[in-house]
Amino acid sequence: MTRSWEEVFKGIEPGGEAAATREAAPAEKKGWFKRLKDGLAKSRKNMQQHLSTVMFDRLDAELWEQLEETLIFADCGVESTVAVVDRLEAAAAKGTVSNREQFYAELEAALVDLLTVGDDRIDVSRQPSVLMVVGVNGTGKTTTIGKIAWYLQQQGKSVMLAAADTFRAAAIEQLAEWGERVGCPVIRQERGSDPGAVVFDALAAARSRGTDVVIIDTAGRLHTQVPLMEELKKIRRVAAKQVEDAPHETLLVIDATTGQNGLSQARLFGEAVGVTGVVLTKLDGTAKGGIAVAIAHELELPIKLVGVGEKIEDLRPFDAADFARALFED
Numbered sequence: 360m361t362r363s364w365e366e367v368f369k370g371i372e373p374g375g376e377a378a379a380t381r382e383a384a385p386a387e388k389k390g391w392f393k394r395l396k397d398g399l400a401k402s403r404k405n406m407q408q409h410l411s412t413v414m415f416d417r418l419d420a421e422l423w424e425q426l427e428e429t430l431i432f433a434d435c436g437v438e439s440t441v442a443v444v445d446r447l448e449a450a451a452a453k454g455t456v457s458n459r460e461q462f463y464a465e466l467e468a469a470l471v472d473l474l475t476v477g478d479d480r481i482d483v484s485r486q487p488s489v490l491m492v493v494g495v496n497g498t499g500k501t502t503t504i505g506k507i508a509w510y511l512q513q514q515g516k517s518v519m520l521a522a523a524d525t526f527r528a529a530a531i532e533q534l535a536e537w538g539e540r541v542g543c544p545v546i547r548q549e550r551g552s553d554p555g556a557v558v559f560d561a562l563a564a565a566r567s568r569g570t571d572v573v574i575i576d577t578a579g580r581l582h583t584q585v586p587l588m589e590e591l592k593k594i595r596r597v598a599a600k601q602v603e604d605a606p607h608e609t610l611l612v613i614d615a616t617t618g619q620n621g622l623s624q625a626r627l628f629g630e631a632v633g634v635t636g637v638v639l640t641k642l643d644g645t646a647k648g649g650i651a652v653a654i655a656h657e658l659e660l661p662i663k664l665v666g667v668g669e670k671i672e673d674l675r676p677f678d679a680a681d682f683a684r685a686l687f688e689d
């Protein structure tokens with residue numbers, strides 16, 4: 360069930376390194392599901408506590424109230440919560456849900472449906488493919504970029520990083536460290552220089568070197584800071600002048616611990632720069648994992664990757680079925 364990197368990245372050739380990864384897959388997949396479950400422990404505990412007092416032999420108003428509270432508390436959002444409760448009530452009325460087991464099966468299925476929206480793949484089939492990574496301060500953008508670069512290089516893609524966060528102290532050095540660790544070039548200028556100019560240079564270099572994937576790191580910014588959102592639009596325009604249709608992917612990194620604020624972030628970044636997918640990080644520190652449901656369902660934005668820790672292997676393709684299962688299963 361767990362999705363592999365090859366399933367997420369469109370344009371990765373099977374064979375070579377990729378085949379080696381595939382052979383190791385079963386053990387690795389089990390390991391990942393456990394990490395996801397460990398990461399979602401707080402969210403799961405919250406769900407279970409809310410529902411533990413419920414009598415499943417009587418599917419009555421109390422159960423629907425408890426379910427509603429559980430989902431709201433987990434930050435699934437009002438719209439998604441209503442959709443899930445309505446679906447379960449309807450199933451109970453029809454008689455297809457009449458015990459605890461069926462209740463949880465239907466609940467999981469409902470969440471999977473809400474989590475499944477749009478194109479959840481990341482297209483790296485062009486040369487170069489340009490990925491831009493945006494989000495508010497400290498959500499995990501730079502770390503996520505390092506991890507993605509590592510996986511893409513493992514799969515035989517040549518990667519280049521563009522240090523377009525020229526604002527925060529030590530941001531360029533932080534990206535350069537990832538470049539060294541992963542073994543890919545980092546295009547940089549001095550701190551304080553124009554992020555657009557960095558992107559221009561990076562894409563020119565990528566074109567002349569035949570690089571497969573360029574990942575643009577941007578400075579953290581609040582979704583409410585209009586001039587800074589304009590700066591992102593400018594970076595996009597610069598990218599499009601160098602490479603047709605670039606950036607091909609705009610990933611918004613959201614810290615899951617911020618709860619409902621993540622929803623406003625997704626809405627405003629989406630309106631400003633056309634987000635194509637979400638990376639949900641820090642699921643390991645939150646009881647609010649349901650924010651994934653709100654983002655996917657209410658904004659129709661696919662969650663593409665999730666992070667449950669700081670290590671490279673803690674970033675993974677998002678799998679709706681695994682995610683829903685990890686929220687409930689003991």
Ligand SMILES: Nc1nc2c(ncn2[C@@H]2O[C@H](COP(=O)(O)OP(=O)(O)OP(=O)(O)O)[C@@H](O)[C@H]2O)c(=O)[nH]1
Nearest residue numbers: 496497498499500501502579640641666667668669
């Ligand atoms: N627990 C946990 N920590 C994470 C995860 N992803 C990133 N982090 C940590 O979050 C912190 C911030 O990460 P950065 O990658 O620097 O975040 P950023 O969005 O680039 O930050 P700015 O550039 O300052 O806006 C680092 O300490 C990361 O190790 C995750 O999934 N779980």
Ligand SMILES: [Mg+2]
Nearest residue numbers: 500501524530
């Ligand atoms: Mg950063």
